[in-house]
Structure formats: structure tokens, C-alpha cells
Amino acid sequence: MIRIKITSGDFSFIGRLEEEKSPKTCEWFLNLLPYKETMIHVSWSGKASFIRLGDLGHGVPYEKATSRPSKGEVMMYPGNIPHLQMGGEIFLAWGGCVLSCANGNIAGNHFMTIIEGNEKLAEFGQSIHLHGGREVVFEKSED
Template identity: 40%
Template sequence: MKITIAGHVFSARFEEALSPKTCASFRRHMPFDSQVVHVRWSGEAMWIPLGKKDFEVAYEEATTYPTPGQILLFPQGKSETEILIAYGSTRFASKAGTLAGNHFATITSDLDKLCEIGMSTMWEGAKPILFEDD
């Protein structure tokens, strides 16, 4: 998969063995075009708020502590549907408390640039993001 954030292209892989249903659901929504903003409660990460969007998946390989480059989908529940992209130390949370999201993809290139873009969302605001097949 190819992910473009603010004009920079990252390589990523789907985590089919860990979260097959989430991967299949997300693929059906590709290309996926949105904006990414800095997280409020979770630490060093960016997120895509998706409101009531339903990917029709339950929890699988859900984690609260993603490592840099890991991409999580929170499928709905005590918070809105959202995608989280960790670029540093992260504990996934919301105003409703700690969350766990399905680890369905991992960015495999340019983690230093991911960190730079993540920090810029904190100071400069939203950035465009596009998920596409290679």
C-alpha cells in the first residue's frame, strides 16, 4: 500500500495475518482520502476522525500501545470511529478514556519523516492523507 501525507509518499503493508477482517474492510474503502490531525490525548500520533462511519468489523489484534508506524482502526464503541497513526510514544485514548484499535497496517519507510509530519500537525494543523494500492 502507498500512503501519501502532505505530499510525502510512504510505503506500508497490510497486516493480513493479524487483522484479516479489518484489512479486507479497509481495502473496500480504498482509495481512502481524508485529513489527518494531531491526537489530543494519545501522545505522539495523528488521527483521522470518522464519526459514525461503520467499517463493519469487531475487535481483532486490538492494541492500546502502538509502536511508530503502526496504523490502528477503532471500529466504534465508547468513542467515534477513527484511524490512528503512531509516530512516537503513544497510548491510544479519547475523552472517554483508554481505547484499543485494530492494528491493520504498518508504515515501513521513512519513519523519521513520519515523525516530522506528525509534529507539524500539532503546530500547523490538518494535513491531507491518501491511502492507495501500490
């Protein structure tokens, strides 16, 4: 089991990569690490935050993609649908939500699940929602 440490200010989470569900997405993500970017609140989706990837995820195939993640699930939308003219996203569900955009629902690959720190996810998400973007760092956990 590959574990990922996610930190943002005083917040810290541990995620488990979902290698059986999304092997190509997990491989893509591991090649990014360590990865640091700003996470912002979603516009259309509910209680979730996301990182804009631009074309960084283009070429990653859909792997049992879904539009309805559960709290603590981390999704990756490749963004490689030309008619939508959208870049990809890493999407963190911290409450009830659905992956969507101005054009309707989109789907993403569930590639990681938060396994430690879930009790702080809503507080983390609310801090982004109320106060703006937060820098988030993803790195492979040595534990």
C-alpha cells in the same frame, strides 16, 4: 503482501497490510481505497495523528486489539461502543503514544505497518501538531 501508498503533500510512506493479524480490518480498509481524508493531531494520546471515521467502521470486529501501538503502526478503532458515543478512527503512531479518549484508554486493530519512510514520521506528525490538519491519501501501491 499488500502495500499501501500514503501521501500528504511532500510526505510519502509505504505501509504493509497486516492481513494475518487483522484480516477483517484489512478487508474493510481495502474496500475504502482510494481513501482521502484530513488527518489531525490526537487530543489525549501523545505522538500520534488520526482520521475521524464517524460510523464508517462500525461493524468491524476487534482483532487482537491493543492500546499501545509502536511508531509506524496504523490502528483502526471501530468506534462501535454505544455508551462512549464515539465514532471510529484511523490512528497513526509517530512516537510514544497510547490510544485514549476523554473517557480513558480505547483499543484498536493494528492493520498496517509503515515499512518505508519511517525516518520522516516524526516530522510529518509534528507538522500536523504545529500547523493543523493535513489531507492524506491512501491508495493501493502498484510496486
